[in-house]
Amino acid sequence: MKLSQLYLPTLKERPAEAEVVSHQLMLRSGLIRKLAAGIYTYLPLGTRVLAKLKQIIRTEMNAAGAQEIIMPFVQPRELWEESGRWQHYGRELLRIKDRHDHEFCLGPTHEEVITDLIRGEIRSYRQLPINLYQIQSKFRDEIRPRFGLMRGREFIMKDAYSFDVDEDSSAVSYRAMYRAYGRIFARCGLRFRAVEADTGSIGGNFSHEFMVLAETGEDTVVNCSHCRYAANLEKAEMALASGETDTGDENLSAGLEEVLTPGQKTVEEVVVFLQIQPRNLVKTIIFSTDKGPVAALVRGDHEVSPAKLRTYLGANTLDLAEEQLVIEATGAPTGFAGAVGLPIPIYADHSVKGMSNVVMGANKKDYHFKHVNIARDVKIAGFADIRMAEEGAPCPKPDCAGQLIFSRGIEVGHVFRLGTKYSAAMKAAFLDAEGKERPAVMGCYGIGVGRTMAASVEQNHDADGIIWPMPLTPFQVLVLPVSVKPGEVWTAANELYHRLVEAGFEVLLDDRDDRPGVKFKDADLIGIPIRITIGPKALQEQSVEMRDRRTKETRLIKLSQVVDEIKERIRKEMDQIEAALTAIDQSANDL
Numbered sequence: 001m002k003l004s005q006l007y008l009p010t011l012k013e014r015p016a017e018a019e020v021v022s023h024q025l026m027l028r029s030g031l032i033r034k035l036a037a038g039i040y041t042y043l044p045l046g047t048r049v050l051a052k053l054k055q056i057i058r059t060e061m062n063a064a065g066a067q068e069i070i071m072p073f074v075q076p077r078e079l080w081e082e083s084g085r086w087q088h089y090g091r092e093l094l095r096i097k098d099r100h101d102h103e104f105c106l107g108p109t110h111e112e113v114i115t116d117l118i119r120g121e122i123r124s125y126r127q128l129p130i131n132l133y134q135i136q137s138k139f140r141d142e143i144r145p146r147f148g149l150m151r152g153r154e155f156i157m158k159d160a161y162s163f164d165v166d167e168d169s170s171a172v173s174y175r176a177m178y179r180a181y182g183r184i185f186a187r188c189g190l191r192f193r194a195v196e197a198d199t200g201s202i203g204g205n206f207s208h209e210f211m212v213l214a215e216t217g218e219d220t221v222v223n224c225s226h227c228r229y230a231a232n233l234e235k236a237e238m239a240l241a242s243g244e245t246d247t248g249d250e251n252l253s254a255g256l257e258e259v260l261t262p263g264q265k266t267v268e269e270v271v272v273f274l275q276i277q278p279r280n281l282v283k284t285i286i287f288s289t290d291k292g293p294v295a296a297l298v299r300g301d302h303e304v305s306p307a308k309l310r311t312y313l314g315a316n317t318l319d320l321a322e323e324q325l326v327i328e329a330t331g332a333p334t335g336f337a338g339a340v341g342l343p344i345p346i347y348a349d350h351s352v353k354g355m356s357n358v359v360m361g362a363n364k365k366d367y368h369f370k371h372v373n374i375a376r377d378v379k380i381a382g383f384a385d386i387r388m389a390e391e392g393a394p395c396p397k398p399d400c401a402g403q404l405i406f407s408r409g410i411e412v413g414h415v416f417r418l419g420t421k422y423s424a425a426m427k428a429a430f431l432d433a434e435g436k437e438r439p440a441v442m443g444c445y446g447i448g449v450g451r452t453m454a455a456s457v458e459q460n461h462d463a464d465g466i467i468w469p470m471p472l473t474p475f476q477v478l479v480l481p482v483s484v485k486p487g488e489v490w491t492a493a494n495e496l497y498h499r500l501v502e503a504g505f506e507v508l509l510d511d512r513d514d515r516p517g518v519k520f521k522d523a524d525l526i527g528i529p530i531r532i533t534i535g536p537k538a539l540q541e542q543s544v545e546m547r548d549r550r551t552k553e554t555r556l557i558k559l560s561q562v563v564d565e566i567k568e569r570i571r572k573e574m575d576q577i578e579a580a581l582t583a584i585d586q587s588a589n590d591l
């Protein structure tokens, strides 16, 4: 394609509204434009990247036995009433009314629609398993849409849903998707990690997130320095380090003592005021859940993981209690909650077990207790691993001597086993071999397509612009003549362009009548992996300059060698990807 004919509005300056580099670069390089908060148009260059990404997704999904469909974007309220999510989904669900006052929502996800589709058609176990997917726009009225395509309101997702006869068969479907996802992100040329994840409000019992590794990622990825253990931060398990349970004073005989701590609410304030260490204090945190209020206890220098607590409790929702609930539950304002005599269920982290002589809120404004002995003074409903993982902590896997390492990631994909949550609620049942009616066992699998594109930029860029991995790049080669005035340079560029197109490469010819400096800047900005520059001097020797966008390595090569050199450069990158695929298949087998 000729650049003069490409609708490519680039920007020289960093757009003020763009906080993260992918957003800045995607605007600057003319990939996307904003229509409204969290709502974007893909321009031609962006659409080309999108098409490649979709193609990789389709190839791997089809190879894994899934079939593509397209479901409606507008979904009737009645279906969401059946699943119970009309009430529970919250304000991300954009609700609309038609002219007859019938209520609908814009699909944020499609469990309801697919379950409705399947229940109408599936009768017998012989028709299962089935896995259907689509690539389509979703709408979630995100509270804070930001970072361009990374967290939009309208965004493109690939979502797939599997239906199986039982849990074992569902596990097979899940593994096939886990493997397909690994292959998809590897084939995009991205560095990523699959991590164990919390199942969120969607429920279910088994889940992994696929994280593209990038320093600017919003998520924390936890992995072991030694074994393959990897999880997201909210889910990562903590091994009990030896000696952790007896941090309190050995003097167990000291009785509870109420002390005045006026206005001292936070751990920091209380430890300074009482001249103790954070580890000698136990925090009491009140949560509201769909099963009623609960209290969670962790050491002063630890944090609670709400996701781990929610999973342990089997609750659907769990949120930090509002001030009013704290007052009702403890009789005191936030900052003075304590577990002694607290009338709601109390759950404590393993590390709190056996602690004595600790400081804790007294459920009375401006007072704390000293000398609390957990075993003696607190009625604990259960001890569990409910604290947030910490970097450097021992790996939770038995017999592993590794330590937890933290890195940053962007969640681009998520696979879940849903069990029968939707099929039972919405009566998507089939007759098994014995003629007994059973709900189908489901899985759901999402990829943020636009987010993956942004994540690629987040992971692959430098000060000058984007660096596209070969599989996603909008064009593989940029041919850049330093002059387009009639003459040798222009003729050679034109000839080379046609030769490369014929050889099957995706080529962009910068035929604009601009200064070379401007063209070089744009070339770096839009990030085509291979640049061939044609200038008068080298041309005397029948040579052109080949530049690698990633390494910035520049070489003179003979015109006659250009096709082979480009082939070689592409082959090198694709070989690395092939090697990664082998490792992925192996790890899916180990799942």
Ligand code: ATP
Pocket: 109, 140, 142, 149, 150, 151, 152, 153, 155, 157, 200, 411, 412, 413, 414, 446, 447, 448, 449, 450, 451
């Ligand atoms: P997040 O925690 O980032 O909000 P999620 O858990 O709500 O994500 P899922 O419901 O699992 O996301 O959706 C599947 C995939 O869709 C995610 O892995 C992510 O890549 C993508 N995605 C989710 N929300 C958005 C959004 N607002 N904008 C762009 N992509 C999104």
Ligand code: MG
Pocket: none
């Ligand atoms: Mg979300």
